[in-house]
Amino acid sequence: MDEAEIPDGRTTAADEGRRARRYDPRRRERVLDAALEVLVEDGVAGLTHRKVAARADVPLGSVTYHFASLAELRTHAFAWYVEQRTAEYEALFTGVASREDLIDVLVEQVSEVPSRYRSAVLGFELHLAALRDPALRALTHGWTASSRAVLARFTTPETAARLDALLEGMIMHALLSTEPEPREVTRAAIVQALGPAAGPAA
Numbered sequence: 001m002d003e004a005e006i007p008d009g010r011t012t013a014a015d016e017g018r019r020a021r022r023y024d025p026r027r028r029e030r031v032l033d034a035a036l037e038v039l040v041e042d043g044v045a046g047l048t049h050r051k052v053a054a055r056a057d058v059p060l061g062s063v064t065y066h067f068a069s070l071a072e073l074r075t076h077a078f079a080w081y082v083e084q085r086t087a088e089y090e091a092l093f094t095g096v097a098s099r100e101d102l103i104d105v106l107v108e109q110v111s112e113v114p115s116r117y118r119s120a121v122l123g124f125e126l127h128l129a130a131l132r133d134p135a136l137r138a139l140t141h142g143w144t145a146s147s148r149a150v151l152a153r154f155t156t157p158e159t160a161a162r163l164d165a166l167l168e169g170m171i172m173h174a175l176l177s178t179e180p181e182p183r184e185v186t187r188a189a190i191v192q193a194l195g196p197a198a199g200p201a202a
Helices: 013-022 029-042 049-056 058-064 070-092 101-112 111-128 134-151 158-175 183-195
Strands: none
Touching: 029 049, 029 070, 029 101, 029 111, 049 058, 049 070, 049 111, 049 158, 070 101, 070 111, 101 158, 101 183, 111 134, 111 158, 134 158, 158 183
8 A cells, every 4th residue: 555545644755745846835935036037147038937046946837836937926026125115214314314314224124225236226117128028117116216205204295306316326327337436436426316405593
């Protein structure tokens, strides 16, 4: 008799193996994390269910079960990235209590691009893909609004929008440049975009 056919309700080794394989509460998140890694390495054009399955170390059927189409997988992966990046961005400003604190945080955002290569690449892959995908365009619109809302806590909405646009450009430049821009140059540009410090009340 095969081990899986043992009667009287006893749990067999085969049953336990199948149950262990089925129980994977973080599988969907692991698939999304794997999709993001493929997007970093191969871009949107290189994203496939098979590559994601291999990277996540799950059966191909597990990927297609959660995300039937590549468009669905791509959208959910980018949404997962934006969710994480939004939380990280907000956390950066937790200790900001002055104009100088704000400037320091913004300078670090540009200066640390080499150490945040993965995140920067994903951001620009998302924006590039959003040019042709309305669903992703809505995602980038919400992400931009959220980022500007964080900056607007420390300045005006107009200045926050200007700073956000400047930071995106400087981060792209830092990502593509063969030589890092001096921190003082980055700082000067941010200070200029921020505008003059408020003087003492009359």
